[in-house]
Amino acid sequence: MSPGTGGPAPREVVVIEAGRTEGRYWRDLWRYRELFYVMAWRDVVIRYKQAAFGVAWAVLRPLLTMAAFAFVFGRIARLPSDGVPYPLFVLAAMLPWQLFSGSISDGSLVLVTNANVVSKTYFPRMVLPASSVAVNLFDLGVSLGLLAALMGWYRFAPGAGLFLLPLALLPLVALALGGALLLSALTARYRDFRYAVPFLVQFWLYVSPVGYGLDAVPARYRGLFQANPLAPLLEGVRSCILGRPLPGGWVAYAAACVSAGAALAVGVAYFRRVERGFADVI
Amino acid sequence: MGAAIRVEGLGKRYTIAHPLQDGRYRTLRESLTRGVASLFRPRASDEEFWALRGVGFEVPRGQRIGIIGRNGAGKSTLLKLLSRITDPSEGRLTLEGRVASLLEVGTGFHPELTGRENVFLNGAILGMSRAEVRAKFDAIVAFGEVERFLDTPVKRYSSGMYTRLAFSVAAHLDPDVLVVDEVLAVGDAAFQRKCLEKMEDVNASGRTVVFVSHQLAAVRRLCNRCLVLEGGHLALDSTDVDAAIGAYLRGDGAQEAVWEGTPAGAPSFAPRRLALTLDDGTPLRGAAPVSSRIRVELDAEVADPDPSLVAGLAVFDEAGELLFVSHFTDGPERDWPRVEPGMLRLACALPGGLLNEGAYRVEVVAELRCRESILEPGRSPAAVWLRLSGGLSESPYWVSRRPGILAPRLEWRGRLPG
Numbered sequence: 001m002s003p004g005t006g007g008p009a010p011r012e013v014v015v016i017e018a019g020r021t022e023g024r025y026w027r028d029l030w031r032y033r034e035l036f037y038v039m040a041w042r043d044v045v046i047r048y049k050q051a052a053f054g055v056a057w058a059v060l061r062p063l064l065t066m067a068a069f070a071f072v073f074g075r076i077a078r079l080p081s082d083g084v085p086y087p088l089f090v091l092a093a094m095l096p097w098q099l100f101s102g103s104i105s106d107g108s109l110v111l112v113t114n115a116n117v118v119s120k121t122y123f124p125r126m127v128l129p130a131s132s133v134a135v136n137l138f139d140l141g142v143s144l145g146l147l148a149a150l151m152g153w154y155r156f157a158p159g160a161g162l163f164l165l166p167l168a169l170l171p172l173v174a175l176a177l178g179g180a181l182l183l184s185a186l187t188a189r190y191r192d193f194r195y196a197v198p199f200l201v202q203f204w205l206y207v208s209p210v211g212y213g214l215d216a217v218p219a220r221y222r223g224l225f226q227a228n229p230l231a232p233l234l235e236g237v238r239s240c241i242l243g244r245p246l247p248g249g250w251v252a253y254a255a256a257c258v259s260a261g262a263a264l265a266v267g268v269a270y271f272r273r274v275e276r277g278f279a280d281v282i
Numbered sequence: 283m284g285a286a287i288r289v290e291g292l293g294k295r296y297t298i299a300h301p302l303q304d305g306r307y308r309t310l311r312e313s314l315t316r317g318v319a320s321l322f323r324p325r326a327s328d329e330e331f332w333a334l335r336g337v338g339f340e341v342p343r344g345q346r347i348g349i350i351g352r353n354g355a356g357k358s359t360l361l362k363l364l365s366r367i368t369d370p371s372e373g374r375l376t377l378e379g380r381v382a383s384l385l386e387v388g389t390g391f392h393p394e395l396t397g398r399e400n401v402f403l404n405g406a407i408l409g410m411s412r413a414e415v416r417a418k419f420d421a422i423v424a425f426g427e428v429e430r431f432l433d434t435p436v437k438r439y440s441s442g443m444y445t446r447l448a449f450s451v452a453a454h455l456d457p458d459v460l461v462v463d464e465v466l467a468v469g470d471a472a473f474q475r476k477c478l479e480k481m482e483d484v485n486a487s488g489r490t491v492v493f494v495s496h497q498l499a500a501v502r503r504l505c506n507r508c509l510v511l512e513g514g515h516l517a518l519d520s521t522d523v524d525a526a527i528g529a530y531l532r533g534d535g536a537q538e539a540v541w542e543g544t545p546a547g548a549p550s551f552a553p554r555r556l557a558l559t560l561d562d563g564t565p566l567r568g569a570a571p572v573s574s575r576i577r578v579e580l581d582a583e584v585a586d587p588d589p590s591l592v593a594g595l596a597v598f599d600e601a602g603e604l605l606f607v608s609h610f611t612d613g614p615e616r617d618w619p620r621v622e623p624g625m626l627r628l629a630c631a632l633p634g635g636l637l638n639e640g641a642y643r644v645e646v647v648a649e650l651r652c653r654e655s656i657l658e659p660g661r662s663p664a665a666v667w668l669r670l671s672g673g674l675s676e677s678p679y680w681v682s683r684r685p686g687i688l689a690p691r692l693e694w695r696g697r698l699p700g
Contacts, residue, residue: 016366016375018293038406046394120389121407122366279368280296 025272029124036127040134043106047135058142062098066091069211079216084242085154088147093210095143096169096237100176100230101201102136107180108197111188115282125275126268129180133173140169147241159243168236175229175260181267185274188282209234214247226252229259285378286459286490287341287364292373294334294359333359334514337373341507343458346491348505348523350498350530353541353663355511357494358463361385364492365461379458379490382409386463388448393437397428397447400436404451418454425480426450453480459490464497464661478503496643496665497602498527531641531669539566539666546663548656549586551593553646553664554625556580561631571673572639572689576632580646587621593648595630596659597668599687600641604659607647632668638689639682642668 014024048055066087073079074086081089107129111118114128151158187193208230209217217225225231232246232253239246246253334356341347351357362368363375365383390407391400401422405415415422423429426447428439436444462481481491481504495501501508501523508526510518520526539558547553557579558566570576578595594609610628611618619628646664648656657664674680675691683689 012379014366014377014381016363016370016377018370018372018374032409034411035406035409038403038412042392042395042399042403045399046392049394114390116386117390117407119367120385121383121409123407123409276369279362 025124029126032123032127035123036131036134039127039131040138043131043135044138047139055142058139059146062091062094062143063146066094069094073211077212079212081213082215082242082244084244085156088150088154088156088242089213089238090211091147091150092238092241093208093234095140095147096172096234097205097208097210097230098143099136099140099169100172100179101205102139103133103176104179104183105197105201106136107132107176108183108187109194110180111184111278111282112191112194118282119279125278126181126271129184129271130177132180132184133177136176137173156242158241161240161243165237165240168233168240171257171260172233172237174264175233178260178263178265178267181271182263185271188278189274204228204230207231209238213238222248226256229256229263232256233260284342285340285376286343286345287339287378287492288374288376289340289364290338290374290376292334292337292360292363292375293332293371294356294363294368295371296331296333332371332514334363334511335372337511337514337516339509339516339519341490341492343378343490344488345507346493346505347507347509348501349492349494349509349511350496350501350527351511351517352667353665354513356514357511359514360511361461361463361492361494377459380409381459381461382455382457383461384408384452384455384463385461387445387452391436391444391448394435396435397423397432397439400447401451404448408452408455409457410455414456422450422454423447425453425476449477453477457489459492461492463494495602496598497600498531498641499601502527531667539668541664541666543664546657547582547648548654549584550588550591550650551582551584551626551648551656553580553582553648553657556644556646556664556666558644558666558668566668569669569671571634572637572670573634573673573675575634576668578630578632578644580628580630582626582628582646582648584621584623584626587623588650589621590651590653591621591648592651593628593646593656596645596647596662597632597637598643598645598660600643602643602660603687605637605642605687607659634673635691636688637670638684638687639670639672639674642670644668 048058069090070087073090074081084092110128110132111125118125118128183193183197187197207225207228209225214222214225214231214235226248232248233256235247236253236256238244337356337360349357349360359368361383362385363370364377365381365385366377367383367385388400388404390404392403395403401419402412402415406412410418423432426443426449428443428447431439431443436447439447478500481493491504493501493504505523507521508518508523508530509516510526510530518526518529520529541556543552543554543556558570559577559579560566560570561575561577563577566576580593580595582593584591592609592611594607594612596607597605599605608630610630619626644666645659645662646657647659647662649658650656674683674689
């Protein structure tokens with residue numbers, strides 16, 4: 001039970017003053033964690049209820065994209081995959097990519113689609129973009145089952161690096177949450193942002209090592225590719241899953257982690273600055 | 283100590299940018315071009331508007347306070363501030379204890395989810411923990427009378443079932459301070475009564491309640507203090523609820539019975555003005571005699587005409603009971619006013635000697651027939667109060683209000699024997 005629910009507990013006092021953001025924001029956020037679980041649970045239930053194929057949809061989407069990428073990059077372009085079956089090679093980066101892209105595309109719309117709830121109740125608005133990320137983490141879990149099945153099919157044994165997967169996902173989640181916060185706030189304020197996000201996602205996919213490996217990028221462009229913080233992070237996840245050395249080196253990886261942290265900080269800061277006005281603009 | 287709510291110099295300012303000119307939402311492109319333009323000349327297009335200003339009051343714990351006022355008086359803004367949905371532009375607000383606000387029943391209800399799932403969802407949105415919802419689950423379901431349909435998606439519920447379930451979740455909230463909007467305007471009369479009783483229970487347990495309503499009878503029944511808002515200011519604050527309501531109705535009547543709209547409705551029908559006049563065309567001020575015919579003028583903007591538009595008036599009594607609905611399409615089709623893009627100007631008259639003495643709320647209602655509701659009876663912001671007093675009859679026996687809602691004068695005569 002949260003404090004303030006019971007009778008004997010001391011009543012909490014909230015003071016709201018014009019032009020001053022109140023100090024208890026993070027405590028409030030913690031108190032509303034149940035709402036966060038429920039919102040994430042709602043979106044998961046609805047997603048799997050509504051889709052015609054139910055859970056099959058969560059498997060089919062990465063599977064078909066993976067098949068197309070594996071064919072185009074593996075068979076037609078004949079890019080290297082370090083001896084790993086190309087479909088596995090693609091899928092190992094496709095899953096974290098979908099975590100990221102799903103989080104920012106769902107997240108960008110989450111305030112608008114929940115406008116009714118936002119304009120009728122109080123809660124820390126951060127709950128909503130955070131639940132978008134949580135739903136995509138759930139999808140990732142489902143897709144990991146697909147990956148395991150594919151590994152069985154190819155008789156491919158993952159290395160001990162697999163245990164590092166949660167750690168490798170951490171900066172990716174930070175980047176996804178930062179992006180979701182920033183884009184949700186921008187979309188709430190500027191409605192035309194919702195048209196920009198699908199393009200942003202598509203463009204980002206092309207410049208990120210999902211269908212191809214960072215190794216396949218000619219050396220003189222590699223620095224440019226690694227400036228994209230997503231590139232080392234996706235390669236990091238792929239390396240964990242496939243148990244191979246990290247391409248691109250640790251310096252680039254560390255820099256990407258720092259960028260992800262910075263993205264989260266910027267997302268939180270911007271979101272908090274405009275959050276209080278959401279109910280007035282939505 | 284002792285005050286559950288303390289409001290000091292509270293004000294809320296809204297900025298109105300191009301009203302309805304290019305859609306309701308700001309776009310980035312627009313903001314950028316405006317930003318650049320403002321480097322060269324000061325921005326004049328934005329208009330500032332205080333929805334609420336200089337409001338101060340204190341609510342001791344356990345008091346039930348009713349807030350009434352005309353449309354645009356600042357009731358909803360005050361409610362949004364109290365429930366922390368929006369932030370004040372000036373002043374200070376202190377809340378002690380757990381505050382739950384109920385601005386709408388069924389906030390966040392999802393049509394695809396079952397009744398059971400929606401109870402947990404809605405409970406969380408209203409600030410209940412899962413343990414709390416679980417503990418009260420059976421009571422919620424029993425109160426809402428939907429036991430048999432718990433595992434049916436709510437999209438298959440009738441609107442009555444939907445409302446009952448939604449309200450019963452809300453009714454089982456257990457906060458220190460409960461902020462309630464016009465939620466009782468939904469549901470059938472029997473369920474409304476049940477809700478009022480439930481809220482009286484809530485009161486009995488010493489909870490602080492802030493209640494905003496057009497249903498003056500509900501305010502009278504539930505509250506032991508009444509605030510009257512007028513033009514964003516606190517006009518009256520009294521623990522004599524009857525007196526406050528009476529003063530509100532009189533004060534309200536002294537002004538012209540005209541509503542001139544903040545945007546409401548839809549592109550197919552957006553009311554702009556609703557005015558009551560006497561038969562000779564003079565604006566109605568104060569109370570009209572029961573015997574007089576009241577003319578109604580209704581202007582609405584039609585941007586996108588729809589052949590299935592049905593619009594007109596709904597008249598409620600002081601208790602919020604719907605008395606009747608009248609539409610411009612009530613006559614034979616050849617007599618209907620043409621609906622074309624532009625301003626649709628409608629007129630009708632309320633016959634004299636129909637309604638009894640009292641206060642009546644005349645609302646603009648509209649719908650696309652069998653398709654979509656635009657302004658639902660009881661939820662329409664486009665409304666005026668009609669006050670009727672005197673003019674009952676020339677009879678020496680008929681000197682004051684008769685029992686009943688209607689006051690028709692039937693023609694009595696003696697019959698010849700045989």
